Amino acid sequence: MDRQLIIASTVCFLVAVAHTVATLRDGVFRPRRFNFFAIVLGFVFQSAFLSVRGHALGRCPITNLFEVFIFLAWSVALIYLAIGPAYRLSLMGAFTAPLVLLIQTFALLAPIDIRHPVRLNVNPWLEFHASMSMIAYGAFALAGVAGVMYLVQERQLKTHQLHSIFYHLPPLTNLFSALTRLLWLGFALYTAGLVSGFFIGEPLPRVKMICAFAVWIFYGTILQSRHLHRLAPKRIAALCILAFSAAVSVLWAINFVSQNRPS
């Protein structure tokens, strides 16, 4: 039954994406409230799923890859709803919806929703570690989305080919500062998640630790380069996209490695 909630949520994000594509095909890109409300509704269904599944499991629903991906999609929508409108980046929704749609479609189609036969013990540190890390991933995903927006706008300015979307995208400096804030937010949350991992009270798998630290070092390096003005914003934006792609792959790897040790 709870999967139907995710199907409903996915339909909401699909409608938002279809609406964006339709306006683009008309040659007039126009961010409307429609997209925002579709995302809000999608988020409500995601939250309902997490609540239902969480009550059924008696713990934070991150026990298999399906739940991990849904939690990730929920984190992306959460960070967008919390930060996107606040920074006048409402257009970010048009870029966020396809990412959430992709994650949820994959989660629904792949045979990864495997329930654990035994009820798992609740470890508050483990739950804190996992949920902080997933919300950090949401911030990193949004940083990647801001990176895509930056590159689209930068490309138009460089080539002098200004399309309808140019007039709706925020200025480059605003996008870059939003991207930087999202990186810092994600990095802070990820660090908190990482540190809390040492308090779980169980031995951590070495591969999992290496992967987690690799992601932390990657993002730390990007932030350090940005702080020291070593890299142009265009390259930071590209690195954000690359880093998130790598982080999601690592997330998969971590889950694969710890399939017998659900987080």
Next chain:
Amino acid sequence: MKLFCIGISHHTANVETRERYAGGCSEDAFRTAARCSEALMLATCNRVEVYAATGQSVATEEVLRELQKCGAGEIENAGAFYHYDGEACVEHLFRVVAGLDSMVIGETEILGQVKKAYERARASGNAGPLLHRVFQRAFRVAKQVRSTTDITRGAVSVGSVAVELAGKIFGDLRERSVLILGAGETSERTARALSSRGVSDIRVSNRSFERAENLAVLVRGRAVTFDQWAAQCREIDILISSTSADEPLLTRELLAPMLRGRADRPLFIIDIAVPRDVAPEVNEMDGVYLYDIDSLQSIAEQSLAMRREQMAAAEKIITDHVADFATRFGGAASRVASLAPGALASES
């Protein structure tokens, strides 16, 4: 009660003819002379129009005679005047307010001008219930056209394109600094346009320091000697160049050391000079956005073309509103006069 509009615009008369009628006749004088119950004069640089409501049909010649009597002087080029009645008048007003009848399609200044004219007529008691309804609806139409089509989108002059691009690169321009290299007229206009968007740090450099000082006074900036311009590039955000140099003044090699340490601070270069002052390869450098006069003009033309494409959508909105307005009030124009004051609020 019949609504009509008589006027001349940039479509039908040149500026000499238009200026003869602008401000020649007051609404009070016209209303009395033409025996109209309501009247509103709209005089802008592109049009002089009178919107009025009257109980009987009024011929254009009659109105022109009254205009003549109330101070507009000898009427010449009577053929340049157009006359719209009823629905055609409503449609014309909607098109005017939405910027579809403007010289630059989609310009928004006209809306403010019409609002001012309406407020003036309302305050003086010359605009009554019928003009109130039609003008309030016109403002709604203009708002809808602006918010649901791209007719006002994009800048259509070199100066405004430069300002728009600067806004899309930097966002807030108040903390930005500009260097004008070469004291040309287009540079001055562009600098003024940037200044109007809040840029306060404007520096001017020219081979003739005296000309640099003169332009600096005009744009409220400061003059710097010509041998200092390259060093200024380290500090500035926007460079407007329009010298008469035969060879590019700014090359990749010259600019590269200046960009060190400002990786996250873009440099917007507007090269208006012909031949160009800035080598085209500069645009390939990270964080540098170079636009020459051709690219700026091309963007202005693209914007105009985009606005023209949007006209059909805007016309559709206007047609729908005219039909709705005619259904609600048109056939019963006489009812308008007898409407209770409270009923007027529903339209505004």
